[in-house]
Amino acid sequence: MSTRIDDEILRAYLADALPAEELARVEKALRDSSELRARLEDVRQNRGDPGLHTLGAIWRRARLTCPTRQQLGSFLLDALDPELASYIQFHLDVIECPYCQANLADLKSRTTQASPATKDRRNRILRSSQHLLGDEGRS
Numbered sequence: 001m002s003t004r005i006d007d008e009i010l011r012a013y014l015a016d017a018l019p020a021e022e023l024a025r026v027e028k029a030l031r032d033s034s035e036l037r038a039r040l041e042d043v044r045q046n047r048g049d050p051g052l053h054t055l056g057a058i059w060r061r062a063r064l065t066c067p068t069r070q071q072l073g074s075f076l077l078d079a080l081d082p083e084l085a086s087y088i089q090f091h092l093d094v095i096e097c098p099y100c101q102a103n104l105a106d107l108k109s110r111t112t113q114a115s116p117a118t119k120d121r122r123n124r125i126l127r128s129s130q131h132l133l134g135d136e137g138r139s
């Protein structure tokens, strides 16, 4: 079991003062525990720092732990280890990182664009070989 997350850590989390590894651990814990999410909300409100709520601060905090484009690609293909995949899921759904959402949408459109073309090419090859077979049958 890893060290328990106390209010001090939550404050550091909100202040953007955690190292990346610790940040990932806190985010994972937040995802798993609604009790911890409520506590984070308390800490956030007691802290009384208006700067914290700016979009810039949220953006910066989220971007710190963004997966790479390559990881997002593997995520789409379901080729990541479950822990990383669930982290990315959290990053997209809970943090709603606009940068990664855009990146993922872009990757997704590339994948869906690629597959019909591949199918089309396969169909063309199939049709031309059927034609060849037909000719052979007639002669």
Ligand SMILES: [Zn+2]
Pocket: 062, 063, 065, 066, 067, 091, 097, 098, 099, 100, 101
């Ligand atoms: Zn991101």
